Amino acid sequence: MKMRLYKKVVITPKAEKSLLLGHPWIYREEIISQDEIENGELVDVLSSKEKYLGTGFYNNNSKITVRLLSRNTNDLFDYDFFKRRVQYAYLLRKQTIHDLNCFRLIYGEADGFPGLTVDKFNDVLVAQVLSLGIDVRKDMIFKALIEVLQEDNIMIRGIYERNDVEVRKLEGLEEYKGWYKTEGDTTTIIQENGIKYFVDFQDGQKTGFFLDQKYNRLKVRELTKNKTVLDCCTHTGSFAMNAYLGGVKKVVALDVSEKALDDSRKNFQLNDMKIETICSDVFDYLKSIEGKKLYDFIILDPPAFTKSRKTIKQALKGYEELNYLGMKALPRGGFLVTASCSHFATEELFKEAIFKASLRANVSLKQIYGAGPGPDHPELIGVPETKYLKFFIFQVI
Numbered sequence: 001m002k003m004r005l006y007k008k009v010v011i012t013p014k015a016e017k018s019l020l021l022g023h024p025w026i027y028r029e030e031i032i033s034q035d036e037i038e039n040g041e042l043v044d045v046l047s048s049k050e051k052y053l054g055t056g057f058y059n060n061n062s063k064i065t066v067r068l069l070s071r072n073t074n075d076l077f078d079y080d081f082f083k084r085r086v087q088y089a090y091l092l093r094k095q096t097i098h099d100l101n102c103f104r105l106i107y108g109e110a111d112g113f114p115g116l117t118v119d120k121f122n123d124v125l126v127a128q129v130l131s132l133g134i135d136v137r138k139d140m141i142f143k144a145l146i147e148v149l150q151e152d153n154i155m156i157r158g159i160y161e162r163n164d165v166e167v168r169k170l171e172g173l174e175e176y177k178g179w180y181k182t183e184g185d186t187t188t189i190i191q192e193n194g195i196k197y198f199v200d201f202q203d204g205q206k207t208g209f210f211l212d213q214k215y216n217r218l219k220v221r222e223l224t225k226n227k228t229v230l231d232c233c234t235h236t237g238s239f240a241m242n243a244y245l246g247g248v249k250k251v252v253a254l255d256v257s258e259k260a261l262d263d264s265r266k267n268f269q270l271n272d273m274k275i276e277t278i279c280s281d282v283f284d285y286l287k288s289i290e291g292k293k294l295y296d297f298i299i300l301d302p303p304a305f306t307k308s309r310k311t312i313k314q315a316l317k318g319y320e321e322l323n324y325l326g327m328k329a330l331p332r333g334g335f336l337v338t339a340s341c342s343h344f345a346t347e348e349l350f351k352e353a354i355f356k357a358s359l360r361a362n363v364s365l366k367q368i369y370g371a372g373p374g375p376d377h378p379e380l381i382g383v384p385e386t387k388y389l390k391f392f393i394f395q396v397i
Helices: 013-020 079-096 138-151 166-171 214-223 238-245 258-270 282-288 309-328 347-361
Strands: 007-011 025-027 031-034 042-046 052-058 064-070 102-107 116-121 124-129 158-163 176-180 187-192 195-200 228-232 250-255 276-279 297-300 335-340 365-371 390-396
Touching (some): 007 013, 007 052, 013 025, 042 064, 079 102, 079 138, 102 187, 124 138, 195 238, 214 238, 214 335, 214 390, 228 238, 228 282, 238 297, 250 258, 282 309, 297 309, 309 335, 347 365, 347 390
Parallel strands (some): 007 042, 124 158, 228 250, 228 297, 297 335
Antiparallel strands (some): 007 031, 042 052, 052 064, 102 116, 158 176, 187 195, 335 390, 365 390
16 A cells, blocks of 8 residues: 555454444454554554555544544545535436535535535525534535535525534534624525525524425425315424415314414415414324314424434334324325334334234234435435435325
């Protein structure tokens, strides 16, 4: 191997196998030996036989001690390198997203930026930095983001950082949120599928709006003509409004949060839609309407029931119960839309929970649609952490 600029870590054969199968993470216990390395530095990763495997960000504060950035010995990790990565990410979105008003521009490891998420909301970029290696290079990366979009005549008024997440502590980073090198209003209006939304990227969940269900919302719109629809866990009213445009008889938006319903009502008004709202726990409400057959199209899109392997059994029981209640509230021939955004509730486990629910409800299910997130949230094959959203539509028979 030619002379290299970077310090080295040597990893176990097990870790080497994982890297060769495409996974970009090296855990602390998988390192056999290493040079003296500063956290945030780039390091070369070597096999136990001194074979070069890649270069990545080092941080011994984290259990994920090295996050691989490149497997190419010719790469120079300068501004041009990161700008190319941004260009590749943007080109993918431009080729696959039919509306560039709002989309996920950078999806972490899938786009070659370990621990970085960047969403575009109209004229604002909202960034979440969850790795030290990215954090110490963010000036260079943020500059590249703006430049790549400007070169395609997309003007951005600023970048807002949503780094108010506890996981940053695991990287030795502080939590905060705020504008990056600018100031301004922290709301904007986006347009998705022809529907307008207010986005509060300062205090809204995650980066301010969930972009991953864009095409699943369109699918719901295709199926709701003359239906009576219940949108559970409506959050911003997105599924309810897409159902409305499908030509429903009636649509009701339900959420346990009065604030979420206030936000939804603002979006309904913005789009001149008359949609009823109900503030209730979804489990309690579905129990209260069992057997009444008030709706023939029910949407279940709850927050993640688990964010850890430790609670997966409890989460699956929750998914089973929720879907059971949805099935019991529907007539034969009705439609059940159900989703899980938990990475740990795999597609196989989630469908098993749905199947158990159908047995309890004494119904059969015809799957008429199944999907994940849109192409701006691409799954990187070999990296299961990039696959999280499961979305299904069933007919209950």
